[in-house]
Amino acid sequence: MSDIAIHQLPAANPLTGGEILPVDDGTATLRTTVAAIRQGLAATGHGHAVSDVAGLQTALDAKAPLSTPAFTGAVTVPAGSAAAPAVSPAGDGDTGLFFPAANTAALATAGIERLRIAPDGTLQLRPGGSSYLGIVPATPHLAGNVSSIGLVVADGGGASGVFVHNTHNGTYCSQEVRIATAQGGTSFATERARVGADGTLTFGGAPGTESLRVLPAAGSNRAVTVAGSSGGDPVIATTAGRLSFGAIPMLPSYTVATLPSAAARGLIYVSDGAGGKRLAVSDGTNWRWPDGAIAS
Numbered sequence: 001m002s003d004i005a006i007h008q009l010p011a012a013n014p015l016t017g018g019e020i021l022p023v024d025d026g027t028a029t030l031r032t033t034v035a036a037i038r039q040g041l042a043a044t045g046h047g048h049a050v051s052d053v054a055g056l057q058t059a060l061d062a063k064a065p066l067s068t069p070a071f072t073g074a075v076t077v078p079a080g081s082a083a084a085p086a087v088s089p090a091g092d093g094d095t096g097l098f099f100p101a102a103n104t105a106a107l108a109t110a111g112i113e114r115l116r117i118a119p120d121g122t123l124q125l126r127p128g129g130s131s132y133l134g135i136v137p138a139t140p141h142l143a144g145n146v147s148s149i150g151l152v153v154a155d156g157g158g159a160s161g162v163f164v165h166n167t168h169n170g171t172y173c174s175q176e177v178r179i180a181t182a183q184g185g186t187s188f189a190t191e192r193a194r195v196g197a198d199g200t201l202t203f204g205g206a207p208g209t210e211s212l213r214v215l216p217a218a219g220s221n222r223a224v225t226v227a228g229s230s231g232g233d234p235v236i237a238t239t240a241g242r243l244s245f246g247a248i249p250m251l252p253s254y255t256v257a258t259l260p261s262a263a264a265r266g267l268i269y270v271s272d273g274a275g276g277k278r279l280a281v282s283d284g285t286n287w288r289w290p291d292g293a294i295a296s
Helices: 034-041 057-059
Strands: 022-025 029-033 097-099 105-109 112-117 123-125 131-136 147-156 162-168 177-182 190-195 200-204 212-214 225-228 235-238 267-270 280-281
Touching: 022 034, 235 267
Parallel strands: none
Antiparallel strands: 022 029, 097 105, 105 112, 112 123, 123 131, 131 147, 147 162, 162 177, 177 190, 190 200, 200 212, 225 235, 267 280
């Protein structure tokens, strides 16, 4: 290789590009020119594909543009928490979307959970507080119905609450609203009140087990008022007209020996009145027969 010995190159003068240099390609020693080396080192001379650089494709796949990134596959994020959501706006790290449990999504603002979608589809508002309002899907079957949907108001005591719901047969709703309560579970709540499709109001249980039923009257303009009292007497009154009974009213029954106090005026039935007298009226001091004589 004496014809290409490097010591034959000018020691101090710039190379012209035509000089011959030895190169080793790992297998043999070859000859090239300074100009060819310059061309290979120039930026325009690098024609390598991404795959030619070990690990480059993997590194690029892990990157995404900061502005309007587009993904062609699934995107996963950490579960996050209400205080540090998995997805949040820039500069507001305690507001956004997080995933508190499997198959559950939630939204938080100011580090507090405000909205949750449970695995059964229940939508809960402010579940992180001491109470919450939820929209319940058909699956809980409230009050043993075939299917129902409605609202639940619950405290922080677990699976309990007050339910307002409507039943349906899978195609049509029942056009009635029911209020039920449950403790220790939401599968079967106990009905407490109902507004029927015809406007009938029932309280205390389902029709047939209710403690009070109010039937609507078409075109009615005379209201019946039932007023309770914490000290005085409860009142049943009408806004106009008389209070009419659709059945025989039953009076409380006493014997002459067990007559109650006459301080409150009223009408009673006396089972053993002298001379076959049966009805007694209180004048505020004594119980008297209809003829005015004191009951005895």
